Amino acid sequence: MDVVVIETPQLGDRSYLVHDGSVALVIDPQRDIDRVEAAARDAGVRITHVAETHLHNDYVTGGLVLAEKHGAEYLVNAADEVSFTRVPVTDGQVLLVGRLSVSVVATPGHTHTHLSYVVQDDTHDGGTEAVFSGGSLLYGSVGRTDLVSPHDTAKLAHDQYSSVRRLVDSATPEAALYPTHGFGSFCSIGPASHQETSTISEQTESNHALTDPDEDHFVSQLLENITAYPAYYAHMSPLNAAGPGVVDLHVPDSVDAEELSRRLRAGEWVVDLRHRVAFADSHLQGSVSFEYGHGDNFTSYLGWVIPWDQPLTLVGPLSEVEKAIRDLARIGIDSPDAAVGPEAAVLNVAALAPDHPQASYEHGDWAVLLRGREPEDVILDVRRPEEYKASHVKGALNIPVYELLGRITELPEARIWVHCATGYRASVAASLLNRAGREVVLINARFRDAAGAGVPLRDRA
Structure with missing residues (x-):
């Protein structure tokens, strides 16, 4: 048995190609299935089965399209209410994929109908096992239980406690563990580990879901x-229950200058992918900054901040627009328009709409804040509430970036200095404030450097 890991760091998830050298089972594929197909070609195997651990809450699946394209059996829990043809599977069922034996284990918790799969190769590798746990048992913790309904959260948390024990009992201690979530995904919860691999025995000894006797x-x-x-x-x-269709990842023809300007004037969402400092120095008035390529923040925060199902236009060099289209397709934002500029370190956006007004705002580090802040100015912390509670700048207001669009009117009419943990979320917030006509300064610095720069902080008692 061989397991090929297909990572999606932009969402903190993994998909898997499990094969016996001839045929393969794919588990929890992302929507851009060409990566899975490339892995299968490299391994020289044929995809005969595709399995879902659950109806995903953090991405649009590519499972249905992949299965249909390759004539593979699409394994989905029989209890899931879906609008497409699938092979319904249930707890205790055992399926054969070539020489691999696949056991279905009910592991409710992340969702009511969550499944895990224990795969064993009895004819090679001395009976090697692998456990594919989806959003059940993760490295160091478990999948969150509040995504179904607030009324179900506590019940599902109790289910998680029982399910991970049942899953551990269904496999050998030496079995390798392959979760889908837990690598930065918001689907994980608790003290998740940053390790890259693990086994059932390691988790039995260290995972709080298994070590807590109460x-x-x-x-x-x-x-x-x-x-x-x-x-x-x-x-x-x-979307996943309805059965997602084939995705188009091509970059569309670039919108012309007049149309781009019209969209900006109409208040449509025009997303600038350039570096946050380049945006602050000069951008098309009315556009917003979602820097592409900075860590793995782009997809989650764009999908979090911008209202769902709104017209979207991407502005940036072709290489970044192309990658952004793929990333956004994974969360169901399909076929955005684009205004594509030349491949350059700093794209001259003025050339994309020469007659449209340009805008800019100040930016600097913590030292600039200390030198330039006036008594009436506001410091806005756009980190998550738990980050703010742990430590924050004295006197700072806290509005998480994902709430800012609906709460801008709560801010005083004053110059606003905005910061986060690294500068990324602050750059998004600064662009939203600038778009709303507010005077803003982007603090493009790490929060952990604030105290060293002499900024007074208030820490949790």
Whole structure:
């Protein structure tokens, strides 16, 4: 048995190609299935089965399209209400994929109908096992339980406690563990580990879901750690239940200058992918900054901040527009328009709409804040509430970036200095404030450097 890991760091997830050298099972494929197909070609195997651990809440699946394209069996829980033809599977069922034996294990918790799969190769590798746990048992923790309904959150947390124990009992201690979530995904919760690989025995010894002997204590701790998740999650499960179709990842023809200007004047969402400093120095008035290529923030925060199902135009060099289209397709934002500029370190956006007004705003580090802040100015912290509670600049207001669009009117009519943990979320917030006509300064610095720069902080007691 061989397991090929297909990572999607932009969403903190993994998909898997599991094969015996001839035929393959794919587990939890992302929507851009060409990556899975490339992995299968490289391995010289044929895809005969595609399996979902659950109806995903954080991305649009490519499972249905992949299965149909390759004539593969599409394994989905029989209890899931879906609008497409699938091979319904249930707890305790065993399927054969070439020489691999695939056991279906019900592991409710992340969702009511969540499944895990224990794969064993009895004819090679001495009976090697691999466990594909989806959003059940993760490295160091478990999948969050509040994505179905607030009324179900506590019950599902109790289910998680029981499910991970049942899953551990269904496999050998030496079995390799392959979760879908837990690599930065907002679908994980609790003290998730940053390790890259693990086994059932390692998790039995270290995962708080397995080491805590008190179920009620585990549940209370899990519920205390629940934090906000991206707004677009609300749309993912319904899309997956309906059966997503083929996605178009081509870059469209660039919109002309007149049309781009019209969209900006009409208040449509025009997203500038350039570096945050280049945007601050000069941008098309009315556009917003979502820097592409900075860590793995782009997809989640764009889907979180911009209202769902709104017309979207991407502005940037071709290479970044192309990647952004792929990333956005994974969360159901299909075929955005684009105004594509030349491949350059700093794209001259003025050339894309020469007659449209340009805008800019100040930016600097913590030292600039200390030198330039006036008493009436506002410091706005756009980190998550739990980050703010742990430590924040004295006197700073806290509005998370994903709430800012609906709360701008709460801010005083004053110059606003905006910061986050690294500068990324602050750059998004600064562009939203600038778009709304507010005077803003972007603090393009890490929060961890604030104290060293002499900025007074208030830490949690």
